[in-house]
Amino acid sequence: MAQLKKIGMAAGTFSVALGIGFVMQNGDALASRFGTGETADVRPFTVEDETPVQVVQASLTSDVDLTSDAPTNAEIVAVASTNPMEEAAIADVAETDIADEAPALMEPDLVNQIAVTVPADMRVPDLGETPLQLASIERDPAPLLSELGVAETATVEVDCVPEMMAAPLAGAMVEIAVVAPCHTDASFTIHHQGMMFNAMTTETGTAKITVPALSATAVIIAAFDNGDGAVATAQVPDFAAFDRAVLQWQGAADVSLSAYEGGAAFGDANHIHGDNPGDMDRLTASEGGYLMRLGDATVENGLMAEVYTFPTGTVVGDMDVLLVAEAAITDQNCGNELSAQSIQVGPDGVASALDLTMVMPDCDAVGDFLILQNMFEDLTLAAR
Incomplete structure (x- = not known):
């Protein structure tokens, strides 16, 4: 196993300055409907003939007996109509007696109509049983909206400015919710008091994450790769009851944080690490600490972090907590430079x-672990 040089402790605070551009876009989608109207040009029906037509006044009722004074075949009675097509359909009087056809004309609404006497030589061809066909008027269909330069579908613009909300939780935690509808399935970076890690939005552009607070007034920033971002702030009332230790790295460094509580040995129940992280119930009951891993391993060369929280202000009895940072030597990081950072609050x-920052051992040491010395100060708690 490689021998590491002792790393000097550097104290200080880190802050992140992030410029966020907010662009508000508003748009209106308009649509218009168009229609056309046509008026048929109808000319009054006329008969052009040099033979004079005698017009007499007549009064017709449905019970008049026309057989006694029925006109001869040389005469025809035509009922005036407002429809020219009906006026053209005149009955053939050459073969049929007008008296036999008269009842079909005896309707109550024919009172005071005009009777026209027509000479015999004005014959009309027999229409027989040929059905009367009316000419149809076809209107041109309304033009398509696309032909008029109007969009057929309206587009609703989405506000692409990300938003973020934050709320405190028990155990000096803060829950954040990110809403970014224009950043679906997208990675972004969370910044908080020098701690950084990547996260991903869902297919709807949202994300919900629990972040351990590193200050009583937690200011948290979400930043996307294109410069969009959002900021949220939460007051953490129980912040002073906890100690926090953060180990963070980038890419395939494969580093980890272990806490040996109350003199625990490797693998004991009180050895808190990635495979035995504890839980929030253990933390809020003041039984011991809780380890959280933050970041999304699917993000290429992503930022990762592990945060250990211990209930310093509420734990009962004497307890020492040994904090150790380790790095596994793997096929991905052997022989490469390793960078990591610790933050302790x-x-x-x-x-x-x-x-x-250090160079990992050669690949013949794959499977071994390095102890990263002096990355943290141990916690020594006296009985209260």
């Missing part, structure tokens, strides 16, 4: 940070 809110 006490109940008083004072933070210290340490950066580590």
